[in-house]
Amino acid sequence: MSYHKAMRALKWSTSHAVFVTEIDDEHKEIFEAVANIQAALANYISKHGPAPELREPTHRLIACVVGHFAHEERLMRAARYVSLRWHKQQHDNARRRVGQFVQQIEQGDTKAGLALVEYLTGWLRDHTRLADRMLGAALRNRRRSLVKMTFQAGTKPANACAWVDANGGTFNPLARLH
Ligand SMILES: [Fe+2]
Numbered sequence: 001m002s003y004h005k006a007m008r009a010l011k012w013s014t015s016h017a018v019f020v021t022e023i024d025d026e027h028k029e030i031f032e033a034v035a036n037i038q039a040a041l042a043n044y045i046s047k048h049g050p051a052p053e054l055r056e057p058t059h060r061l062i063a064c065v066v067g068h069f070a071h072e073e074r075l076m077r078a079a080r081y082v083s084l085r086w087h088k089q090q091h092d093n094a095r096r097r098v099g100q101f102v103q104q105i106e107q108g109d110t111k112a113g114l115a116l117v118e119y120l121t122g123w124l125r126d127h128t129r130l131a132d133r134m135l136g137a138a139l140r141n142r143r144r145s146l147v148k149m150t151f152q153a154g155t156k157p158a159n160a161c162a163w164v165d166a167n168g169g170t171f172n173p174l175a176r177l178h
């Protein structure tokens with residue numbers, strides 16, 4: 001059995017869910033694109049050798065992954081996420097590694113395409129299950145507390161901000177202006 005056939009295809013399952021719809025949707029899309037490229041590469045290479053027409057989909061996939069990282073980083077910044085540095089460092093490593101693979105592909109390294117897919121398969125599995133899931137939990141908590149705050153502000157009783165004088169009695173500060 002050849003090396004690439006032994007590699008398990010990337011498949012999104014609930015074990016990868018971070019329970020934030022916009023992130024889960026992007027993950028599903030990326031997982032599917034990686035699996036498609038893996039299948040196409042394996043199929044093509046087994047018949048013809050290196051696959052030049054897979055350059056386009058590979059570049060699109062990388063753009064998609066890089067865009068997704070930027071999206072998560074925007075969400076982390078907006079939420080003042082405490083583990084932003086740690087999470088972004090993982091993205092940075094992947095960005096650097098992917099950049100190296102792209103360079104190898106451009107230089108005509110015939111094995112670099114599959115090596116890239118294999119790298120992304122493992123990296124996405126691990127990163128999604130831990131770092132992205134933690135981020136998802138933090139974003140959900142934040143969104144829930146924002147909704148709660150808005151709800152409380154909206155349902156405050158009319159006398160919630162009553163002025164209290166030194167003796168504990170309420171007074172109307174506007175009335176005293178006259
Ligand atoms: Fe991430």
Ligand SMILES: [Fe+2]
Nearest residue numbers: 027068072132
């Ligand atoms: Fe992600």
